[in-house]
Amino acid sequence: MRVLVVEDQAELADSIGRVLRREGMAVDVVYDGGAALERTVATDYDVLVLDRDIPVVHGDDVCRRLSGPRVLMLTASGTLADRVEGLNLGADDYLPKPFAYAELIARVRAIGRRSQPAVPTVLAHDDLRLDPARRVATRAGARLALSPKEFAVLEYLLAADHRVVSAEELLERVWDEAADPFTTTVKATINRLRGKLGEPPVVETIPRVGYRI
DSSP, X not given: OEEEEEOSSHHHHHHHHHHHHHTTOEEEEESSHHHHHHHHHHSOOSEEEEESSOSSSOHHHHHHHOOSSEEEEEESOOOXXXXXXXXXXXXXXXXXXXXXXXXXXXXXXXXXXXTSOOOOSSEEETTEEEETTXXXXXXXXXXXXXXXXXXXXXXHHHHTTTOOBOHHHHHHHHSOTTSOTTSSHHHHHHHHHHHHXXXXXXXXXXXXXXXXX
């Protein structure tokens, strides 16, 4: 899942980014509404975590102008009138500050699922099982010790339902803007994932095209 965090309190914004990355999400962070609008033109985000009171372009105006990503609006005011107004602006969900990170993660995942084609609650292929909500992957009943990126790549490939996924698509959807498109990051992650999945092989390489389950 590709997420853009828009929050003018840099410490909070960076903290949200770290928390969501630990959950395997690809997260970019900006600190004002103008930068947020620029990023949404260049990148296809699934979810915006959008603070309402931000400089340059107010969060309300950012929300009005968006037509693609789902929006989780953050605000220091949690009154019913403010929540209703935020939702009427086009936000998909509304979370007052202060909030628990566990709730933030759950809400981001919930609205992120709405931006994707419907997939099963548990993704499976033969004896391989992956539960995105519980962050658990198993093969033949044995739990797999996957890094957040390995888990995210496996989740994306399983959700693709046997479709071939290019390295460029994986880089776009699983990594954030800091990823170098000319590195072998995707190939290296796939190789580590294959080693942890064991035999028989699960991830197939289609030469010069990409990967598929």
